[in-house]
Amino acid sequence: MTFLRHYLKTQRLIICVFIGLLPILASGQVVPAPGGISGASLWSSDGDSAGFIGNYHTLNLLDLEVSAAGKIPKMEGATTLFLVLKPSFTSSTGKKFMELGDITVFDNKIMHGATWTSLDFSDGNPKILTLSMQRSSRYKTSYTPHLEIIDSSLFSIAELVYYPRLSSREQVKMVNTYLAIKYSVPITGVSDKDWRDYLAADSSRYWDYTTDKMYSLRVLGLGRSASEDLYQSQTQASHGSMMQLSLDTLKSPGQMPRVPISDAAMLLHIQLGIGYSANL
Known part of the structure; x- marks a missing residue:
């Protein structure tokens, strides 16, 4: 019983139900979008490779290249790229992984235009890369970009989302939250x-750094969101030791038990952060 009490004091469950304004078709059907944010010209998320990130198969990178063909408009104005990727190497050497227009991802940095940002995958964990670029209104190009995987041995990708016009910080946070959960x-x-808060589609917060920072490790979510094409009845940690959560009997990775879940209902399980203690 002591263990159970300690466990409950070092974990937090957050249950949320929200209702937001969703893009709909003329028939009244909701149009799913990452984070509920419409306007992505490329959204690749249905993986069938042997690898996993969380409870989802990673993408076939050759199929990703093919599916991206012709879907990326000229890179002008405010653009945002989201990548969920996991390293396959133990140490970086500056090798080039992929190119998308004027964006190049290496195993240790990401080039964007004439500048670059360093990347650190030394812990071997999956990461969400979010790159928002605001080009000058005078910047014009005749070049139609395409996606090219240079070295598929470096990373596996679970999801890639590209918005040709997305500048709202709040909307970027919503897409980040969707991917993180x-x-x-x-x-x-x-x-x-x-950028640490978990922002729901109605601008409320699943997790707020100001009030919830004690609980900050291994954030696992279960729930359903039609606006995001998300049905998640089972999940597993992508960092640290193996940990799975399910609303039914645990299945093998990649499966989702079919159980009733109300739309827009979400449950988060979060561990107590390092440096905090729970009194018994």
Whole structure:
């Protein structure tokens, strides 16, 4: 019983039900979009490779190249790229992984235009890369970009989302939250505290750094969201030791037990952060 009491004091369950304004077809059917944010010209998420990130198969990178053909418009104005990827290497050497227009991903940095940002995959864990670029209104190009995988041995990808026009910080946070919950990749420890919150589609917060920072490790989510094409009855940690959650009997990775879940209902399980203790 002591163990159970301690366990309950070092975990937090957050249950949310929200209702937001959703894009709909003329027939009244909801149009799913990452984070509920419409406007993506490329959204690849249905993987069938042998690897996993969280409870989802990773993408076939050759199929990803083919599916991206002709879907990326000229890179002008405000664009945003989201990538959920996992390293397949133990140490980086500066090798090039992929190119998308004027964006190039290496195993240790990401080039965007004439500048670059360093990347650190030394812990071997999956990460969400979010790159928002605001080009000058005077910048024009005749070049139609395409996606090219240079070295498929470096990373596996679970999801790629590209918006040719997305500049709202709030909307970027919503897409980040969707990816973080889906793949159990925590964003509670990113360097910029303003980007740590888990933002729901109605702008409320599943997890708020100001009030919930004690609980910041291994954020796992279960729930359903028609606006995001998300049905998640089982999930597993993508960081640290093996941990699975399910609303039914646990199945093998990649499966989702079919159980009733109300739309827009979400449950988060979060561990107590390092440096905090629970009194028994």
